Amino acid sequence: MNSPEPRFLRACRRQPVDRTPVWFMRQAGRYMPAYRQLRKKYGLLEICRTPELALQVTLQPIEAFELDAAIVFADILLPLVPMGFDLSFAKGVGPQIANPVRAIDDVQRLRSFDPAQELAPTLEAIKLLRSALPASTPLIGFAGGPFTLACYMIEGGASRNYERAKSLMYTQPSAWWALMDLVTSMTQAYLLAQIEAGAQAVQLFDSWAGALSPTDYQRFVQPYSQRVLQAVAETGAPSLHFGTNSATLLELMAEAGGDAIGVDWRVELDRAWQTIGYDRAIQGNLDPSVLFGSDDEIQAQTRRILDQAGGRPGHIFNLGHGILPGTPMTAVSLVVDAVHSYQPVGQAEHG
Numbered sequence: 561m562n563s564p565e566p567r568f569l570r571a572c573r574r575q576p577v578d579r580t581p582v583w584f585m586r587q588a589g590r591y592m593p594a595y596r597q598l599r600k601k602y603g604l605l606e607i608c609r610t611p612e613l614a615l616q617v618t619l620q621p622i623e624a625f626e627l628d629a630a631i632v633f634a635d636i637l638l639p640l641v642p643m644g645f646d647l648s649f650a651k652g653v654g655p656q657i658a659n660p661v662r663a664i665d666d667v668q669r670l671r672s673f674d675p676a677q678e679l680a681p682t683l684e685a686i687k688l689l690r691s692a693l694p695a696s697t698p699l700i701g702f703a704g705g706p707f708t709l710a711c712y713m714i715e716g717g718a719s720r721n722y723e724r725a726k727s728l729m730y731t732q733p734s735a736w737w738a739l740m741d742l743v744t745s746m747t748q749a750y751l752l753a754q755i756e757a758g759a760q761a762v763q764l765f766d767s768w769a770g771a772l773s774p775t776d777y778q779r780f781v782q783p784y785s786q787r788v789l790q791a792v793a794e795t796g797a798p799s800l801h802f803g804t805n806s807a808t809l810l811e812l813m814a815e816a817g818g819d820a821i822g823v824d825w826r827v828e829l830d831r832a833w834q835t836i837g838y839d840r841a842i843q844g845n846l847d848p849s850v851l852f853g854s855d856d857e858i859q860a861q862t863r864r865i866l867d868q869a870g871g872r873p874g875h876i877f878n879l880g881h882g883i884l885p886g887t888p889m890t891a892v893s894l895v896v897d898a899v900h901s902y903q904p905v906g907q908a909e910h911g
């Protein structure tokens with residue numbers, strides 16, 4: 561059967577769609593009872609490293625909701641382990657790195673590696689998923705953005721102000737450049753391997769880029785994100801470039817690359833799109849906390865965002881950041897239904 565390309569991939573390329581596509585960052589995870597059940601038996605890293613378990617978790621939200629894309633279950637920090645970082649996920653604390661980078665010697669100690677060897681379980685999960693998923697549900701691969709990964713490597717965990725990462729930038733720039741260079745080469749190889757394994761689009765999660773001034777973003781990060789996204793562009797697979805708190809960085813992020821730019825809720829979608837430029841697709845941007853609101857509030861806020869997109873081809877509906885633990889499953893269904901049943905006003909104008 562000659563079925564049309566799935567609406568998520570069409571929207572990435574700004575082609576017209578019958579309905580706005582919708583998926584959620586962190587769509588697999590603790591808000592789902594099926595995930596929590598599995599987590600009683602297996603650790604997070606264990607799930608990520610067992611292709612059959614990663615497959616099963618990736619499919620949980622696909623089976624529960626009418627989503628327009630699947631995202632392989634993994635974590636942006638997985639590649640840190642083969643680089644030589646001692647990574648663990650402590651309950652209630654989040655990711656912890658026992659041997660963070662603090663100086664050039666620490667950078668020189670890091671290993672470069674072949675993702676096909678060291679990240680084989682995620683690549684294997686992608687292959688399994690491509691045969692398990694219906695043709696109408698494309699599979700997204702992903703990696704952390706260079707700044708976000710470097711922050712974890714330097715801070716050793718979550719951080720409020722990123723003062724250690726910034727202090728390395730400002731006091732030991734050669735260590736910063738060496739680290740960014742290594743992270744960029746690794747991320748590029750990893751994303752290309754995911755595409756080769758069957759990922760039909762990839763997202764670069766530079767979640768913490770918004771911690772930087774536009775000047776520092778341009779100087780310390782943009783060239784590296786650009787290198788990664790350029791390499792992805794050469795494969796022909798669409799890329800999504802995401803950050804939070806990024807309202808003042810949108811032009812620079814778009815300049816770095818990405819067929820679609822992911823935006824959070826701190827900026828209005830129509831303003832963000834105008835800033836990014838209509839030659840790019842946009843992804844976003846419902847506040848994840850709205851899913852704790854009343855049904856009316858959830859539907860009204862979903863429609864407001866769709867109104868702001870104005871029926872222009874190239875909007876991918878998503879939250880402005882990952883689904884929060886504790887989110888009601890019914891709220892997720894409500895958003896999906898509101899997006900899919902939306903009738904754009906004035907779609908004809910945009911053809």
Ligand code: CP3
Nearest residue numbers: 585586587588589631632633634635636654655765767882
């Ligand atoms: O979207 C999906 O369904 C795919 C799975 C996915 C995970 N992590 C699994 C995960 C994705 C896309 C990520 C990305 C990720 N991981 C990011 C970028 C996106 C963002 O949220 O900004 C970041 C910064 C991380 C690092 C990370 N991993 C943190 C900060 C934490 C702990 C915080 C928390 O929510 O507990 C993790 C753990 C993690 N990764 C969980 C999941 C489902 C929680 C899982 C658990 O303990 O069972």
